[in-house]
């Protein structure tokens with residue numbers, strides 16, 4: 001087992017599956033069973049899930065909503081996804097705790113660092129919903145910040161692309177994938193890994209990031225077993 005404590009970042013968009021909005025039950029179940037397989041190994045798992053399948057703050061202007069209000073809507077969207085994932089994990093027999101960056105007392109606990117760590121030590125999967133709780137941030141930034149706070153060894157960024165490429169592989173067929181790259185190289189080559197706030201936090205705190213394809217079954221398990229999957233970004 002390569003990592004004992006991980007922070008898994010899942011995008012909200014990935015939860016849509018082949019749909020154009022919302023939550024795809026098949027994808028949700030696939031994610032839950034992948035998470036279960038690493039949980040069964042004894043890995044301590046914290047999860048941050050995005051909200052792009054429901055609402056993003058940057059879309060707010062298009063529908064005449066103020067940006068800050070839109071960001072709060074986006075945070076609540078992440079909470080809906082987090083609740084869905086929590087339910088799916090529980091159906092797979094995993095104990096979970098949902099902690100929110102915004103107080104939603106009837107639904108989940110507020111984020112308290114020491115409490116989050118205790119949950120992890122007890123083998124509960126901890127899902128961080130509602131982002132950091134502040135507008136103008138993203139769930140990538142939430143993932144970096146919470147990972148540092150709970151002393152995770154790595155941020156695993158599960159996407160639909162299997163790593164960091166020399167160019168956008170969906171636009172440029174000649175693009176090749178890096179297996180290893182440094183934070184500095186990512187800056188110099190202007191590669192798109194996550195937003196700069198999130199990325200810089202990881203670099204400054206020496207927290208490695210692995211970008212990998214979460215939609216390929218067993219990728220998460222292989223990563224934990226130390227196989228080379230996706231792209232590893234280190235100092």
Ligand code: UDP
Pocket residue numbers: 010011012013049050051052053055056057058070071072073074075077078130131132133134135136137138139140142
């Ligand atoms: N958001 C925010 N503060 C946070 C985290 C998220 O304001 O700490 C809002 C922001 O509007 C963002 C939305 O929540 O657009 C959904 O998160 P994100 O876009 O990161 O989701 P993903 O792209 O991973 O699905």
